[in-house]
Amino acid sequence: MALQFYNSYTRTKESFKPIHEGKVGLYTCGPTVYDFAHIGNFRTFIFEDILKRWLLHSGYEVKHVMNITDVDDKTIKKAGDKGVRLQEITERYTSHFMEDLEWLKIIPADHFPRATDYIPTMIKMIEILIKKEMAYREDDGSIYFNIQSFPEYGQLTNIKLVEQKQSNRVQDDEYDKESPQDFALWKGWKEEDGDTVWDAPWGKGRPGWHIECSAMSSDTLGDHFDIHCGGVDNMFPHHENEIAQSKCATGKKFVNYWLHSEFLLVDGGKMSKSLGNFYRIADLKDLGFSAESIRYQLLSGHYRTKISFSVDKKHESDKIVQRMTDFHSLLERNNAGQLSDGSFPDVYEAFKASMNDDLDTPRALAIFLEWMKSANKRITDIRITDTEIGQAWAFLSSFNSIFGFVKEGELDIPDEIQLLLNSRRQARDEKDWARSDALRTTLRKHGWKVEDTQYGQKLKKA
Template identity: 35%
Template structure:
């Protein structure tokens, strides 16, 4: 039984899908005006891990994540780079796929783009105007936030608190056009030189919030199982999505809302963001750090908790991932001298124990820390078993198969580094013979020759192992 924390109700709830064994999930994607930073990647990794766990538990997942390719930031980036809005969006969508593929993030079932949804957006806004939830003001269209019952229910704020905050954010020119400071834009009148589309209200382009409502409901239906994104989207973006979607359809927009914690950086643990200028792009980080280490670093923290980005934490992730990888390789290595016995009952019991501990942790709001602890215990047992004088082929295979499955939930591919090369094997044999006759100078010479070729040796009770 999977339980998840629902931001809408502020409590853990049992997940009950609209359709048995099918999950319809919408995750807010990037605004494509720059390379994604690791704060953006945190959201993509967190919900890819959630998706993978649902698939691990037998669900078919329809996963939708959008590209916001119409936005003020993209227009500004186009001016700075002397590119069209489309060229900017295409450039950074391509970069997004390259970076997320490197991080082993599964491609979404659908990655809709705003520019492909313009007719649907205009039709959606028309319905809101017809229902008196929206109004036209000098070429703009605004949503009457106060008209929607329980506006603020997701963020847990009262209308009075929201009104005060809105008054501080809105410019005087906007206030003149709005009926209420709380009202938000569904359609923006075109400015000279900006990308725009024809509409019943004149040339313009959609507001940010309406875009996700249209894409989510068009692809997944009026009510979806899970809507997810970063904590910073809770208000106003997700709040406004609820208001306009439910006003249009008359149905609950999403049954569960999930929000991931921030990535923080520096001594003050500041939230990483482009606006603060304290961000590290995935594009740059991938040049220095193994993508699997980045993935492991982020996926093994429970999604609602903040993550502190630091070199020390990256190094720790590298160390822990190496321990698991080494356990996997130990079992692979012992396969060459294993017998063909069936899986011992003790090994079967250990596999079930660690599997059940993993499932129990992940069922509890995707508690990745407790889940990876079960994986560490499994890796320790693999090391103990692999060091025995006699080992069974079926047991080794079963242990490694379980380790691969559990690590797969975190998006980690374990590498089968048991290599075979006649030249290297011959040199290792020569080194072993030198050691046997206590010719340590020759032994060290061979080790150094192999090291110069990028080959690492490890002396074990079962013989000398090597890897690149």
């Protein structure tokens, strides 16, 4: 079966044909860095990771862009509530997000553009929309997109526009699908914005949320690219508005394939702090979860169906991950790597067909686990040829490069070293550089080397 995806825009399953043969431009909506990302957010990020891994496995060259929303209503409010500069909030939570990405074995994007670095690009795009009379200025210096000027508005989310004699406007970044309105491309400065302000030809202010992704995707991937992803909560208003402003500004088709992951339930219901089932990655670490166990739970259901994450399922997912790791060790003991010629067992074709069918991960997992059970028994009973052992190694290695379930060569970090590392991260969050350097020295004295990367702290044996 050729690779196909369910395209949210056309509401049909379509064969995948990239714009440029062998190359894929992929844009995924990243975090709004005003707080820690939670397990619901990471359902989407892990879905996007499996998509990217499968494209790479299928031989495509992938250019992946994930934006960082470091200016919007939420980030500004958080900075105001804390009485600190916007950058202090956004840098802190960007750092935590990058650490969570790495721990969850999510392959980093090729580019992580930050909205605040693309303000001039946003202004240019807004100027084009004004000149085309698809956007207009209000007395407070805000610029709004006129949704009536774009007849295709609402196609992604199946909204039918009603002709309005007078434009209704909304300045909030997020609003209800039942009341589509002209949305803010630029928000005129208000006192609560503090020093979060930029100059524009029509007056000082800041960009709206939706124009940010249009500008960043256009600058990094071009006006027309292959795949745009996000959660279903991004479909309206964010992605609907992206399509409108991008297509109107460039006059080109914006994106060929829109892929959206469904909501994540927790313990069968909505995640809520008041219910005590609101989990950050740090919370799940404290509960003893491994990255592999989390990945297994989130990939055991199809990305377009609601699945329920549960702490009660930890034991079950741990057992399955351990079986895979034990199978990896069994193959290593039988020198499988040396016996492999890169060929796969026959069952691989069924596995591949499942993944090509809109990333049907639950079916692909079922095929793999059934095969692994059989192969494991045959190796144990010494009823398997060297060729088959080599094929098993090739399949398991490829499977793990796609799903990331097998634990390989992890560092055994003593608790006291982990505490020192946590203290150093806190010092860096607080910009206490002297304490951070002192803790680095202490870690080195204990035989550990810490490096600061764009994804957070990386610990190695010295």
